[in-house]
Amino acid sequence: MECPQAKELLSQYLDDMLEPQEKAQLEQHLEACSACKDKLAQLKRYAGTMAALPKVKAPADFLEKVQERIERRSEFESVIRGFFKPSPMKTKVAALAMVMFAMIAVYKMIAPEFTAYKLSPAVEKRKALGSTASEEVFKSTAPVVADAAPRAESRAFTAEKEAVSAYSDTLGLTASAAANAVELQATLTALDAQGRVLSLNEVIDVVTRIIGSVEGQLIELTRDSDNQARFTFKIPAIAYPAVVKQLEQLAAVSAAPDAPAVDQGWVEVILSLIRPLVVE
Amino acid sequence: MSENQDFNELVLKYQDRVFNLCYRFMGNYEEADDCAQEVFLKVYRSLKDFRGESSLSTWVYRIAVNTCKNRLMSREYRERKRTISIDAPVQTEEGEVGLEIKDESRSPARELDAREKDALIQEAIAALPEDQRQVVVLRDIEALSYEEIAGITGLNIGTVKSKLSRARQALCEKLRRLI
Incomplete structure (x- = not known):
């Protein structure tokens, strides 16, 4: 030897x-x-x-702290669940600005520039071939795939562009797609409202749970401040619609107290841009 | 016995092991505290889904390792780590401790105290690639068997062996003045 x-x-x-x-x-x-x-x-x-290294023990109040977090989470989740119920309350809830999670721009694919809001040739091709051809779109070198969902009209795209420039510094969700996975970036902000203190960790946790529920992978998480974080995560393309739907529920309550209105209408327009990028 | 009582007992049973693991993984007491709490939140949420396919301790360890790895992956953590100064105090359960790393080639030889030694070892572990770090923490600190480590990490035994061998060689090299 x-x-x-x-x-x-x-x-x-x-x-x-x-x-x-x-x-x-x-x-x-x-x-x-x-x-x-x-x-x-x-x-x-x-x-x-x-x-022989000393074993570092949990602090004496560790269990209490865990229990507290569980309680805080239950409270938080019940609020989140409240968001999901379509009702006039939603407007009031939005005013609380508990969670500001605006999904704005999107469309980074292989060559990610969102310069055009018209149908690209690749999308036209995909439409002709049906949804299974999406993979081909992902491999395409077409510069932009900003598809028009049935409900989105051309005037909406013009307005959408403004929204992107208005929000992209602070909020946003961008999606880029590989052949079988979608990479998302999201910025979210947790705000205190009406004396209820929400930790950013809890908001982050809701999002990571959503990602985890589809076996997605958290790639990066950056806390920009005490109440703002940015995510990059990758999820299976097939799970994309479900994830967006869940995030959309959060986005539906987005309303920063001092920001121009980001309402459900905007979110729908934005999502209509995201959706066509994925395998459905 | 209620579900909550079961959970509380589980926390009490595993909290020190999970905490120590998080501490050795993250290299920071405060971070370990937050991380260990998160581990048990995840355990709480998924306890009903635990089907006994692995032992409870393997399952808890797996959640702990994945939680630590996810945290380490975050850019925030990486950025913070990059900016850690060797002069900056380190949080331990006994308060702040300065690392006080000295260039031993120039300073008189002296016995390092336990805290300093701990901090240097911690730093050496933190410098390992993540895949080596997990096996070294699980084997050399938590004293788990190769089989248990394979169950927790999802690696096969052969990979556990080779990663552990590399990690140990690297640590022996880094800590050669200390051991």
Whole structure:
């Protein structure tokens, strides 16, 4: 046995994980090689040091803190559930500005520039082929895929462009699609309202749960401030409509106290731009 | 026994292990506290879905490891980590501790105290690639078996062995003056 191979096996030797034959060969090598013997001695000292590290214990009030968070979450979730119910209350809830989660711009695909709001040739092609051809769209080098959903009219797109410029600095959801996954970026802001303190962590948690529920992957999470965070996450393309629907529920309550109105109408227009980018 | 009592017992049973794991993973007491709480929130939410396909401890550890990994992935954490100064105090359960890393080649040899040693080891663990860090924490600190580690991380045993070997070599190298 040569030193490089012996070096690789020392770790398993330490844990007594070697097959008898390998173990015998290694021991034979160790008899003859002082360098490897030294390495083994060092590894043993290392293991001793690590095993002796103090165990850091949870603070005495740990369980209480967990229970508190569970309670706060239940309260938060009941508010969120309230958002989902279509009712005149929604307007009032929006005024609370509990969660400002505006989904604005979108459309980053392979070559992500949102310069045009017209149907691209790729989309036309996809429409002709049906939804299963979406993958081809994803691979397309067409610069922009900003599809017009049936309900979105051309005038809406003009207005949409304004909305993007108005909000893209602070809020936004952008989506880019690969062949079988969609990458989303979202900015959300949690606000305190009527004495109810919402931690950003809780808002983040709702979003990560949504992502987690479809086995999505959180790629990046940046807290810009105490009440604002940006996400990048990847979800299976097939789950995209469901995720957007859930996020849309959050977005439906978006209303910053001092921001120009972002209402459900805007969200629909925006989503109509997002939707065509994914496999449905 | 009510569901809540069951959950409370579970927290009490695993809180120290999860906390220590989070601490060694994240390298920061405050972060470990928040992270460990999040682990149990996830446990609470998914407890009803636990089907006993793995042992309860493997399941809890898996949630803990994934929670830590997700946190480490966040840009915020990476950015903060980049800006940590070696002069900056480190939060531990006993308050702030300065790392006071000295260039030993120039300073008189002296015995490092336990806290300093801990901080240096923590720093060396934190410098490992994430996949090596998880196996080293689970094996050398939590003393779990290779099989348990494979169950928690989803890696096969062979990969656990090779990652552990590489991680240990790297740590021995980094900590050679300490051990």
